[in-house]
Amino acid sequence: MRFLLPILMLLSACAPAVAQETRIASADHVPPEASISDMAWLAGQWRGTGIENATAYESWLPANGGTMVGTFVQENAEGGIMFTEHLYLMEEEGSLVLRLKHFTADLTGWEEKDDTTSFRLVAMEPGAAFFHGLTLRKDGEDGLVAAVRMRKKDGSSSELIFRFTRI
Secondary structure (H helix, E strand, O other): OOOHHHHHHHHHHHOOOOOOOOEOOOOOOOOOOOOHHHHHHHOEEEEEEOHHHOEEEEEEOOOEOOEEEEEEEEEOOOOOEEEEEEEEEEEEOOEEEEEEEEEEOOOOEOOOOOOOEEEEEEEEEOOEEEEEOEEEEEOOOOEEEEEEEEEOOOOOEEEEEEEEEEO
16 A cells, blocks of 8 residues: 555656546446447456556456456656556446456555455446546547546545557
8 A cells, every 4th residue: 555645646746637538337337238249349458558658568368257357557768667556357246347456566565455446337338438437439441549547635636547559
């Protein structure tokens, strides 16, 4: 947890000032029906730019038992690892949820041992999944946009946009 606040502040500072990629659900929102097969297009390896224009990678395995497992790697400006994520995109209660854990370069977890960061599905469109504060959407035939809403220290929020190409 001691690493989380400084990293989130860094991510917030790097986010673009204006963006409209993510959606936020109301407290009484009922997630739409969806299945993991709706996300088959996401399977594969992706390379692009992320924080501070450094290289980022995202990889997703094909669905297995109602779950897609993914990894994310954000490099730093020197080409080393800034942080990684271990991701599960899974069916839950007739809809989808994305759960992840963050790790520093030395594999220290950001979240507490038994905790994850979770994103519930808000809306589904062909080639796009809008989770509460996180979006995964196709960008043409071989592109992927991943966007995450970041809360700043002052309570406001902005978006961090990652643009990937399938490799």
